[in-house]
Amino acid sequence: xxxxxxxxxxxxxxxxxxxxxxxxxxxxxxxxxxxxxxxxxxxxxxxxxxxxxxxxxxxxxxxxxxxxxxxxxxxxxxxxxxxxxxxxxxxxxxxxxxxxxxxxxxxxxx
Amino acid sequence: xxxxxxxxxxxxxxxxxxxxxxxxxxxxxxxxxxxxxxxxxxxxxxxxxxxxxxxxxxxxxxxxxxxxxxxxxxxxxxxxxxxxxxxxxxxxxxxxxxxxxxxxxxxxxxxxxxxx
Numbered sequence: 001x002x003x004x005x006x007x008x009x010x011x012x013x014x015x016x017x018x019x020x021x022x023x024x025x026x027x028x029x030x031x032x033x034x035x036x037x038x039x040x041x042x043x044x045x046x047x048x049x050x051x052x053x054x055x056x057x058x059x060x061x062x063x064x065x066x067x068x069x070x071x072x073x074x075x076x077x078x079x080x081x082x083x084x085x086x087x088x089x090x091x092x093x094x095x096x097x098x099x100x101x102x103x104x105x106x107x108x109x110x
Numbered sequence: 111x112x113x114x115x116x117x118x119x120x121x122x123x124x125x126x127x128x129x130x131x132x133x134x135x136x137x138x139x140x141x142x143x144x145x146x147x148x149x150x151x152x153x154x155x156x157x158x159x160x161x162x163x164x165x166x167x168x169x170x171x172x173x174x175x176x177x178x179x180x181x182x183x184x185x186x187x188x189x190x191x192x193x194x195x196x197x198x199x200x201x202x203x204x205x206x207x208x209x210x211x212x213x214x215x216x217x218x219x220x221x222x223x224x225x226x
Contacts, residue, residue, distance in 0.1 A: 004152075031213045041199060043153075043217040050213075086152050090213070097143060097166060098215060100152030 002027045006087055006101035013077055014109055021072040021104045023087030031090035032063055033098065034072050038083045046072070046085075077108045112136075114218035116202050122224045123192055131187040131221045135204030141165075142185050143203040143215060144177055153201050159185060192225045199223070 003026040013019055025032075034046040047054050047061040049070065054061055058078075063070040074081055084105050088098035115134040123129050135142050141160050145153035155169040159179040167177075174192075179185040189196055199222050203215040 033213075033215065035217075040219070041222075042219050043201070045214065045216060048214045088152070097145075097155030097158050097169060098153075099155065102150075102152050 002029070002089060002091060002099050004087060004089055004099055004101035006085075006104050008104060009102065010105045010107075012107045012109065015077060015079060017077050017108075018073070018075045019077060019106065021074070021085050021087075021106075023070040023072070023089075023101055025068050025070075025087075025089050027068070027091060028065065029068075029089040029091055031092070031096065031098070032070055033088050034061055034070070035086045035088065036081075036083050037086060037103070043086070074106075079108045079110055082106055082108045114202055114204055114216055116200075116218040116221050118221060119219065120222045120224075122226065124226050125192060125194060127192050127225075129189050129192055129223065131189075131200050131223070133185045133187070133202030133204075133218060135183065135185070135202070136206070136216060139204035139206050139216075140182070141205045141215075142179060143205075144185070144187050145201040145203065147199045147201055147220070149198075156187075189223075192223075194225050197223055197225045 005024045032050045035043045049063045051065040058075045060073045084103040086103045088100045090096035143158040144156040147153040157167040162182045174190045176188045199220040201220045203217045
């Protein structure tokens with residue numbers, strides 16, 4: 001099956017810092033989503049981005065499908081950004097189960 | 111409801127018992143998914159439904175696990191003869207029909223299952 005690798009596994013930053021999280025995947029995908037899992041365990045949708053670039057406030061994401069990677073950028077970090085960030089992909093173009101990476105555990109210190 | 115609802119939020123059971131976990135998807139969503147998340151790992155796909163039928167059950171670990179969605183809305187994940195290794199958070203997600211909407215999955219808060 002498809003492999004998803006996320007880096008770094010852990011990241012500790014001061015409030016206000018910027019960060020880049022990376023997701024590499026082993027095959028061509030038609031679905032790629034970024035999620036934030038908050039300390040209570042809820043998975044929150046950030047981006048649906050199988051290709052191209054999107055921005056939402058302080059967050060933006062870029063997927064280069066031909067090179068099989070995606071990047072999530074967080075600018076001006078806040079303590080509420082803490083949690084685990086997951087990249088998840090699927091090969092199919094319709095409704096398919098997602099394959100998740102192991103996540104990046106982000107801690108923002110005040 | 112506004113989001114995906116899962117009940118119970120926590121379930122403690124004894125080894126060998128039978129459990130049922132319920133998922134109520136976002137109203138109108140035709141696709142429903144079950145995942146399992148162990149501590150420190152990303153969610154792992156179990157099964158997905160398109161309407162009432164299981165379109166892909168390749169992630170179910172063994173025949174002790176079974177899921178149904180009889181009316182194409184609420185789904186129940188059933189685990190027979192529970193084992194301590196079944197302890198995990200079970201997550202449900204749903205997505206809407208058509209175009210890009212079919213691919214975006216929205217998750218519930220999960221059911222934390224503890225098998226003693």
